[in-house]
Amino acid sequence: MVDNSIESYLAARNALISEERSIRRDFRELHKATDAELHADQIVRAIKLEEAKTIWAIDHPDTPNVFPGMSYLSARSLITKTKIFQLISKMPKGALLHSHLDAMVNAADLLKMALEEPAMHVKVSTRLMVSSLESTMPIFRGLKPSEYSDESSITSSTYVPGTWVQIRRARESFASEYGGSEAFDAWVIASITINPKEAYETHNTVKKIWKKFENTFEIAEGFTTFFPLWKKYLKEFFMSSIEDGISFIETRLNFFLKYLIDAKGEETVSHRDLVVTFDEVVQDVKNEMNRQGRPEAFIGARIIYATLRFISCEELNWYVDDCIELKQEFPHLIAGFDLVGSENDFKPLIFYIEPLLRFKHRVQELGIDLPLILHAGETFGDGSEPDSNLYDAILLGTKRIGHGFSLAKHPRLIELVKERGIAVEVCPISNEILRLTSSVCTHPLASLINQDVAVALCSDDPSVFGNMGLSFDFFQVLMGSDINGLLTLGMLARQSLEHCTLDNAEKARAITLWEKQWAVFIESVVDGRVFAT
Template sequence: MEEYVRERERLIVKDRSLRVDANAFGAASHTENQADEILRRIRTEEHETVWDRAAPEIPGAAHVFPGMEFLTARETILKTKLFQAVSKMPKGALLHSHLDATVNARVLLNIALKHPAIHVRTSIRLTGETIYTVLPEFRPLPQDEWTSLGSLTDSVYEPGQWVPLLNARSAFESDLGGTAGFDEWAVRALTINPTEAYHTHNTTAKIWEKFLSTFAVARGLVRYMPIFVEYVREFFLSSIEDGISYIETRIPFWYKYMIGADGQENVPHREWLLIYDEVIAGVKRDLAAQGRSDEFVGSKIIYSAVKKDLTCEGLEWYLEDCIALKQEFPHLICGFDLVGPEDPLPPLINFIVPFQRFVARQKELGLDIPFILHAGETLGDGTAADMNLYDAILLGTKRIGHGFSLAKHPKLMELCRERNIAVEMCPISNEILRLTGSMPMHPLPILMNQGVPITLNSDDPAAFGNMGLSFDFFQVLIVSEVTGLLTVKALARDSLKYACLAPEEQSAALALFDRRWSTFVQWLVDTFSGEARS
C-alpha cells in the first residue's frame, strides 16, 4: 500500500507538472502557506454552509451550488467570506475588456444625468406593455436642437421625438414606477438579467442579440466626449478599487468621430487618445496626492475594428489609422484586434492579406503593434469561429482573446505553451453568453493543466455585473480543489508578465505587485486565522 501511495503521488505530480502553480508551494513564504490553508478552509466551510442547499428564496434557482450561474448567484457570493478575501487581493492587470461596457450601468446613468445635452427617445410610446421590450435610444444633441418635451410615457409623446433625459426621467409615469421605474428600465437595457441569460435567450445566438443591444444603448451615452472623459476615469477608479493596477482595454474605433461637447460629430480618433492620456495622468495625480501611487501603473489601448460589415478594404483603413495613432501615441496603442461575435461574423482567414500588409508596413516603419486577437469564443468544433484559433496563432497573436475552444486543440495548446501566448479567459462572460452552463463545466482547468498561460478577465462587466476582477477570481477559485491562493497569485502576477509593458515598466509593476501581495497575505492571515479555526 505504501508503495502504491508513493507511485500515486508521483503520477499526480507529473499530471500537474505543467500548471502555473506546479512549484509554488515550495517557493511560498510561511505566511502564504498559512493564508492558502485558511482560504481552503473557508471555501470548504462555505461549500456546506452557503452553497449546497435548496434556495427557495432565489427566483429561478431550485438549489444553489458552488460556481453556479453568476447572475443568479451574485447576491449570495457577496455575502461570503471567500469573496471578502478575494476582493482585497491585488489582481495585477486587466487585459481583456471592451471599454464601452466597463462602468456600472447606474453609475453611467448618473453621469449622463449631469449633461443636459443628453436626450432619449423610443420607437413606440412606453406603456405597461411595451416597457419590457422597447429600448431607450440616447443621444447628445447640439444646443439648438434641445427640446423641452416632457415625457416618454405621456399620451402625447410621438415615437421618435427626442426628450431631454432629465425630463424623461422625472416625468416617468408613476404607474411605470416613476423615477425609479425609469432607472430600472434604462438599467435593464444596459445589462443582461438572469431570466434573459438562463431562460428566454437560452442559446448563444439569442443571448448575443440581447448583449449587443446593451452596447447599442450604452453607445448613445459613451460616445459623447464629456461623458467619455468621466466614464474612462470611473472605469480606472473602480478597477483600482478592486485591486487592478494596470489596464489594457479594447476601444472600438468603428465610428470615426465622437460627439463633442457642442453636440456635433467632430472629435477624431487622435483626440480620444489625447483625452485618454489626460485621464490616466489625472488619476495618477489624484492617487499620488493620497499616497496611493503604488496602486496604478497605467493603461494602454488595444485598437479594435468591428468585424460587422467589415471588408478587406475597410480593414485597410483601420490598419492605417491604427498605424498613424501608434506613431503619435506609441505609449498608448499596444495592439490590434477585430471584435464582434465570432460565430456569425466573418473569420480571420478572410482578412489575411491586409493583416500581412499591416505586418510588412510596421517593419518598414519600425513599429510594433502586436495582434491581440479574439479567437475561439465559441462552442463550435471545427466551425469557422473555432478555426480562428489557427489563424490567430499563425498571425503571431501576442495573446488570444477568450480562446474558449482552445482546449480542443492539442497542437495549438503546445504552441501557446512554447511561444508564451497567453489566453485572456473571461469565465463569467463565457457563462452568461452560454458557452458554459456553469463554472464547474468551464474548460479553464483543462488549459491550466496543459500549461497554457492564462489571465482572468471581466470582458464586459457593465453588461454582466462582474465589476472588477474579484467575481471572476472567485468563480474560478470556488470550483477547484487544486486551485488555491498560490494559483490565483500566479494568475494575477502573470497578467503583468503577459501585458504589453516595456521591460522596465514590467519590472516596476511586478515589484509593486509583490509588495501589495505581501500586505494582502498578512491581512488575510490576521483577519481570518482566528475566525476560521473556530
C-alpha cells in the same frame, strides 16, 4: 514478484497525481512559496471547505440548486455574503488585459452621469405602454441645441414616437402608472444589462443571448459616444478598477465610428482626440493616487485599437493605417490591434488575411512595437470557422488570444501557445452568460491551467454582466475547482503582468510593485486583518 498491496497502489496513485499536478505552474513552483503564503493558502482552503457546507450545501429560498461555481448571475447575491469574496475583493489582481471600454462602468453610475448632461436626450420609436415597457427600448443621444424639443414626457398620452425629450425631464415625468422615476431608472438599466432570466431562460441559445448582448451596446452607445461623458466615464473606470486591486489596464477601444459627438451635439471628436483625452485621464488618476499616498496602486493604462469584424478588407486597411499613425504619435498608449464582434456571426480572420499581413509588414518595416492581440476561439465549435480562427491568430503571431474558449480541443495549438509564450485572456463569467458553458465548473480554464498554458483572468464586459472589477471572476475560478487555491489566484494575477505589453523595464517594475502588494495581502490573510471592515 508484483506488489499488489494497498500501500503500493496508494503510493503509485499519489505519485501519478503529483506527476500530473507538477505540470501546473502553481504546483511546480510551490518550493518558491513563503511560509506565510503556504499558511494563507491553507486558511483560504479551510474557509472554502467551510462555506461549501454553510452556504453552498443548504437551501436558499431565493436561489435554488446552489453549488460552488454555479451560474454567476443566479449566485451573485450569495457570493457577496461570503468570506471568500470579502478576501478576494482585497487581493491585488495585477492587470486587466481583456475589457471593452464601452462596457466598463456600472450601468447605474453611467445613467447618473447621463442625467447630469443637459444635451443628453431620450426617445422611443413606438408608444410606451406599461405592458410593453420591457420590450420597448430607449434611444439616447447628445443633441445640438437646434434639435431640442419642448416635449416634456415620453409617457404622456400626447407623446409623438420619435420625439426627443431631455433625459432628466423624461425621468422626472415618467408617469406614476409606469412606476415613476425609479421605474425609469430600472427600465434604462435593464436595457443595457443582461439579467438572470434572459441569461438562463428566455435567451437560451448563443444566437439569442448575443442578440441581447449586442442590443445593450447599441443602446449604451448613446452615452458612450457623447464626448462630455467620456472623460468622467474613463476616470470612473480607472478608479473603480484600482479599488478592486487592478493596477494596470489594457482595454479595447472600438474605433469603428470615425467621430464622437461633442458638447454641441456635433460629430467632431476625432480618434486622436480620444487618445489625447485617454492620456489626460490616465495622468489625472496617477496624480490622484499620488495625492492619496498610493502611487503604486495605478501603474497606468493602454489602448488596444479595435474595429469590428464585419467591415470590408478595404475598410480594414484604413483602420490599420489609422492605428499605426496613432501608435507613432502615442507610442506609450497604443498597445496593439484587434478585430472584435461575434466570431459565430461575423467574418473570420482568414477573410482579412491580406490586410492583416500588410499590417504585420508595415509594423516590421517601421520598426514599431505594435502586436496583434486577437480574439479567437470564442465558440464551443470544433473545426468550425470560428474555432479555426485560433490557427490564424497563432500563425499571425498574436501576442495573446482573446477568450480562446475552444483552444483546449487543440493539442498542437496548445503546444504552440506554450512554445511561443502566448497568454490566453480568459473571461469565465462572460463565457458562461453568453452560453458557451453552464458554469465555471465546466469551463475549459481548468484544462488550460492543468496544461500550464499562461492565462490572464479578465472580465470582458462587466457593465453588461455585473461583474465589475475582477473579484467576481477570481471568486468563480477559485470556487469552480477543488485544486485551485489562493496561490493559484496569485499565479493568475502575476501572469497578467508578465504578459502585458509594457516594455521589459516597466514590466519588471510593475511585477515588483505587485509582489510588495501581494506580500502585504498575504500578511493580512494570516493575521485576519483581511476580514476587518
